[in-house]
Amino acid sequence: MAEYNPQAVEAKWRDTWDSLGVFNADADPSRPKYYLLEMLPYPSGTLHMGHMRNYTIGDAVARYRRMRGFNVLHPIGWDAFGLPAENAAIKRGTPPRDWTNANIAQMKSVCRRFGFSYDWRREISTCEPEYYRWNQWFFLRMLERGLAYRKRSLVNWCPKCQTVLANEQVVDGCCWQHDDTPVEAKEIEQWFLRITQYADALLDDMVELEGGWPERVLVMQRNWIGKSRGTRVRFPAEGARDSKVQIEVFTTRVDTIFGAAAVILSPAHALLQTLFAGQPNHAKLEEEAARLRARIIRGADLATAEKEGFFTGRFATNPFSGQKVPIWVGNFVLAEYGTGAVMAVPAHDQRDFEFAQKYKIAFPVVIQPVESSPLRVPLKADEMKEAFTDYGRLVNSGAYSGLTSEAAIEKMTADAQTQGIGEAETTYRLKDWGISRQRYWGTPIPVIYCVQCGIVPVPDKELPVRLPENVLLTGQGQSPLANVPAFVNVKCPKCGAPGRRETDTMDTFIDSSWYFFRYTDPHNDRAPFDSALVRYWFPIDQYIGGIEHAILHLIYSRFFCKVMRDLGLVEIREPVRRLFSQGMVLKDSAKMSKSKGNVVGAIDMAEKYGCDTARMYTLFAAPPEKDLEWSEQGIEGCARFLHRVFRLIDRYAQLLRDISPRDSRPTKISAASEKEKILLRKAHQTLRRVTADFEARWHFNTSVALIMELVNTLQDREPLDKHARPEVLKQVLELLTVMLTPIAPHLAEELWEMLGHKESLHAEEWPQYSAELAQEEQVEVVIQINGRVRGRICVDVGLPEEELAERAFADPKIEQLLRGARVVKRVVIPDKLVNVVVAQ
RNA sequence: GCCGGAGUGGCGGAAUGGCAGACGCGGCGGACUCAAAAUCCGUUGGCCGCAAGGCCGUGAAGGUUCGACUCCUUUCUCCGGCACCA
Numbered sequence: 001m002a003e004y005n006p007q008a009v010e011a012k013w014r015d016t017w018d019s020l021g022v023f024n025a026d027a028d029p030s031r032p033k034y035y036l037l038e039m040l041p042y043p044s045g046t047l048h049m050g051h052m053r054n055y056t057i058g059d060a061v062a063r064y065r066r067m068r069g070f071n072v073l074h075p076i077g078w079d080a081f082g083l084p085a086e087n088a089a090i091k092r093g094t095p096p097r098d099w100t101n102a103n104i105a106q107m108k109s110v111c112r113r114f115g116f117s118y119d120w121r122r123e124i125s126t127c128e129p130e131y132y133r134w135n136q137w138f139f140l141r142m143l144e145r146g147l148a149y150r151k152r153s154l155v156n157w158c159p160k161c162q163t164v165l166a167n168e169q170v171v172d173g174c175c176w177q178h179d180d181t182p183v184e185a186k187e188i189e190q191w192f193l194r195i196t197q198y199a200d201a202l203l204d205d206m207v208e209l210e211g212g213w214p215e216r217v218l219v220m221q222r223n224w225i226g227k228s229r230g231t232r233v234r235f236p237a238e239g240a241r242d243s244k245v246q247i248e249v250f251t252t253r254v255d256t257i258f259g260a261a262a263v264i265l266s267p268a269h270a271l272l273q274t275l276f277a278g279q280p281n282h283a284k285l286e287e288e289a290a291r292l293r294a295r296i297i298r299g300a301d302l303a304t305a306e307k308e309g310f311f312t313g314r315f316a317t318n319p320f321s322g323q324k325v326p327i328w329v330g331n332f333v334l335a336e337y338g339t340g341a342v343m344a345v346p347a348h349d350q351r352d353f354e355f356a357q358k359y360k361i362a363f364p365v366v367i368q369p370v371e372s373s374p375l376r377v378p379l380k381a382d383e384m385k386e387a388f389t390d391y392g393r394l395v396n397s398g399a400y401s402g403l404t405s406e407a408a409i410e411k412m413t414a415d416a417q418t419q420g421i422g423e424a425e426t427t428y429r430l431k432d433w434g435i436s437r438q439r440y441w442g443t444p445i446p447v448i449y450c451v452q453c454g455i456v457p458v459p460d461k462e463l464p465v466r467l468p469e470n471v472l473l474t475g476q477g478q479s480p481l482a483n484v485p486a487f488v489n490v491k492c493p494k495c496g497a498p499g500r501r502e503t504d505t506m507d508t509f510i511d512s513s514w515y516f517f518r519y520t521d522p523h524n525d526r527a528p529f530d531s532a533l534v535r536y537w538f539p540i541d542q543y544i545g546g547i548e549h550a551i552l553h554l555i556y557s558r559f560f561c562k563v564m565r566d567l568g569l570v571e572i573r574e575p576v577r578r579l580f581s582q583g584m585v586l587k588d589s590a591k592m593s594k595s596k597g598n599v600v601g602a603i604d605m606a607e608k609y610g611c612d613t614a615r616m617y618t619l620f621a622a623p624p625e626k627d628l629e630w631s632e633q634g635i636e637g638c639a640r641f642l643h644r645v646f647r648l649i650d651r652y653a654q655l656l657r658d659i660s661p662r663d664s665r666p667t668k669i670s671a672a673s674e675k676e677k678i679l680l681r682k683a684h685q686t687l688r689r690v691t692a693d694f695e696a697r698w699h700f701n702t703s704v705a706l707i708m709e710l711v712n713t714l715q716d717r718e719p720l721d722k723h724a725r726p727e728v729l730k731q732v733l734e735l736l737t738v739m740l741t742p743i744a745p746h747l748a749e750e751l752w753e754m755l756g757h758k759e760s761l762h763a764e765e766w767p768q769y770s771a772e773l774a775q776e777e778q779v780e781v782v783i784q785i786n787g788r789v790r791g792r793i794c795v796d797v798g799l800p801e802e803e804l805a806e807r808a809f810a811d812p813k814i815e816q817l818l819r820g821a822r823v824v825k826r827v828v829i830p831d832k833l834v835n836v837v838v839a840q
Numbered sequence: 841g842c843c844g845g846a847g848u849g850g851c852g853g854a855a856u857g858g859c860a861g862a863c864g865c866g867g868c869g870g871a872c873u874c875a876a877a878a879u880c881c882g883u884u885g886g887c888c889g890c891a892a893g894g895c896c897g898u899g900a901a902g903g904u905u906c907g908a909c910u911c912c913u914u915u916c917u918c919c920g921g922c923a924c925c926a
Contacts, residue, residue: 215844216843216844216845216920216921219843219844219921220843220844220921220922223842223843223921223922223923224922226922226925228925228926230926249926250925250926251926252925252926253926264926305924307924330924331924332924332926333924333926334924334925334926336925337925337926338925338926339926341926342926343926344926345926349926350841350924351924351926352926354924427925427926428925429925547920547921550921551921617864620852620853620863620864621852621853621864622852622853623853626846626853627919628852629851629852631851631852631865633851633864633865633866634851634852634864634865636865637863637864637865638864640878640879641864643878643879644879647879699854701852701853701854701863701864702853702854702855702862702863704863704864705853705854705862705863705864706862706863707863708862708863708864709862709863712863715880717880717881780859782858782859784858784859784906784907786906786907787858787905787906787907788907789859792859824906825906826906827858827906827907829858832858832859833858833859833907835858835906835907836906837906837907
């Protein structure tokens with residue numbers, strides 16, 4: 001009797017697969033392709049079971065698809081640039097490249113150990129010049145097309161660190177390393193990508209993704225883009241030195257404009273100086289504005305922060321009513337959205353209402369609820385407790401009084417256009433993508449600043465602009481590259497005059513925005529990829545990753561794809577056909593993390609139970625989209641199961657080894673014994689349902705459960721070969737082995753060999769279930785009276801309705817219960833149930 | 841506040857209009873053993889009952905239906921996202 005030794009079995013098949021290169025895939029137009037991808041991992045070092053879930057799901061699907069005859073592209077690589085490497089360098093003095101490569105080596109060995117079926121020839125690492133030169137190449141293409149540009153913008157600045165912080169490094173408004181130091185808003189010059197130019201395309205092309213992407217991801221992206229149609233209206237300002245000063249406001253509710261009680265500007269509004277100029281207290285006003293500017297806060301605090309503001313001393317004219325309204329500054333008006341100024345309509349906007357209450361600004365009601373509204377009385381401004389923000393009917397609005405809000409918005413916008421006081425406008429919440437990082441460990445931005453020529457792109461033939469090694473990293477001050485003279489000082493490629501290189505590096509989201517194209521042609525040194533290869537492999541058939549990337553990565557990637565399409569590199573609009581978001585792995589109801597001390601190490605599991613067991617438990621413990629609570633006892637159950645399967649097959653291996661494949665094909669059911677029927681039926685039913693799970697439902701937990709049921713059926717006091725012919729037994733055990741392949745691939749290979757096969761299982765075709773063998777002969781039909789189960793009968797499958805009803809009524813117990821009752825109705829569902837409805 | 845998602849035994853979960861609790865974990869009982877581990881067998885939602893059997897039960901309340909975990913309405917709780925976006 002052989003003993004199942006997972007580690008030995010796993011090492012054996014890992015080596016076999018490696019030496020045969022069985023997971024390498026090459027473009028082959030004669031075969032259907034399947035591009036399966038898990039999101040590019042960041043090489044943070046050790047891998048725990050939380051990381052492994054993603055790959056385990058992907059690998060199960062990859063192996064299944066391969067057996068279905070698809071040419072499966074299943075690559076992996078490393079998101080190798082980024083802050084943690086730089087911070088490790090600052091802390092421990094290890095160069096970022098060494099730290100990163102050591103982590104990659106470690107993670108790679110874990111992935112290999114788990115037997116994930118990657119085509120390792122296609123492995124990429126984004127910190128290698130062979131990769132990031134194409135980041136630079138794409139940047140230059142965007143620069144040529146005006147999609148990359150420079151502008152001053154606000155950043156998070158930590159005065160202690162003397163550096164810019166990423167949004168994620170701001171915790172509760174303070175620096176992550178100095179929790180007593182509030183982050184300041186500082187304006188510096190940065191590079192931006194004009195993603196807003198693609199806002200409509202990003203929105204409209206989502207129809208291609210519907211059905212294939214989780215609805216919530218699409219909703220999140222729609223909200224993020226935040227398209228909003230409204231009207232831009234100009235309010236001429238009075239009294240300012242420049243008499244032509246106009247304040248533009250953006251509103252989605254132009255129908256309420258007769259109710260405007262003020263115009264409110266953002267503290268960062270460009271016109272403030274102009275408005276303050278010439279007023280006796282202008283210094284005081286400047287100071288106030290500066291105070292509000294400095295306290296610009298982001299995130300959740302914003303929504304709860306007290307509304308604050310002050311009167312500028314100037315007035316503007318409402319172009320619709322001709323009324324004079326005061327111009328205010330308010331801390332709740334966002335500089336970056338719309339025009340940075342709003343008209344305040346306290347009666348019909350809650351924020352404006354609160355602002356007016358606080359500063360005692362009087363206002364009229366200009367929208368009354370329609371007759372059907374639950375708000376009965378006509379609204380009166382001095383009695384209102386909150387703003388009335390619904391659509392209604394206009395009052396006190398001159399010629400527009402009496403119109404509905406809908407009609408008024410349309411007419412007033414059109415009138416604004418003809419009178420030259422405004423126009424229809426669409427705004428977006430989406431902003432251009434700031435990609436400059438004052439950091440070392442990233443892709444250098446390929447631009448030179450020349451005193452003569454200004455901004456000069458690095459010529460293509462000089463790419464890549466290499467990141468210098470051995471750079472001193474302190475975490476203090478400006479971009480580390482600025483301190484490397486050999487890097488900074490260059491001749492202008494245009495005129496030869498002395499120039500300076502750009503010393504900022506790119507956001508690492510650039511790296512992951514197009515990496516999946518590179519996988520199709522990872523070693524190309526003339527172009528980012530060969531378009532013909534992309535044409536064959538794209539779109540990605542299945543992308544798997546965490547929900548945390550629902551917005552950033554998945555919008556940036558879509559944006560890059562659209563730019564590439566405009567560059568003529570690809571033909572598709574969308575890179576990813578189907579997206580799957582797996583749930584988290586929890587331990588003690590918390591996400592695994594070193595600081596919480598609740599990590600379950602991948603290698604530990606492989607050593608203790610074997611990675612097949614770890615993979616199986618990962619698939620079994622919960623459906624893949626839900627969070628999974630890791631349980632030591634749970635994984636032990638899976639280990640027990642795999643040992644049981646091994647013993648089961650080992651018991652009959654000798655007997656079955658020499659049965660030829662021909663003999664183990666589906667057997668005629670009529671010739672089968674009762675025991676054989678039970679085995680064949682269960683095996684083919686399992687195959688049918690497991691296949692459905694892999695094809696459509698993606699509920700691998702039920703697949704595992706079904707396979708366990710099959711094994712339970714095979715487990716018997718009596719030896720199976722007593723009542724079943726070896727060829728039947730062999731067929732059933734082979735089906736079991738094949739179904740285990742995506743879940744526990746090493747063990748499956750071993751069992752396959754034990755059953756007498758010389759060829760590796762990976763080349764085996766996923767079998768088709770036999771409907772004839774799966775068919776039950778008899779079914780239990782439930783008999784209900786008034787919807788309550790009162791009896792069961794066994795009948796032949798497919799018994800016609802009438803006969804089934806007769807059988808039900810003939811049942812002695814039912815007959816007795818129905819005696820004297822008046823049957824009102826009967827519902828007969830063949831093979832399922834009979835429900836008799838009787839009058840009470 | 842707005843937009844999603846979820847709520848089922850002691851636990852993870854199954855059942856998408858037709859027998860609620862598949863499968864696994866844990867528990868209980870037993871076999872094997874000098875003993876233990878491993879393995880195997882049985883049992884395991886609650887209540888009533890010697891039993892046959894009955895009643896209750898999918899967060900709560902209503903509704904649709906012959907029949908609802910499943911569909912609809914209201915509501916509670918938890919999780920996630922967005923949040924002064926004009």
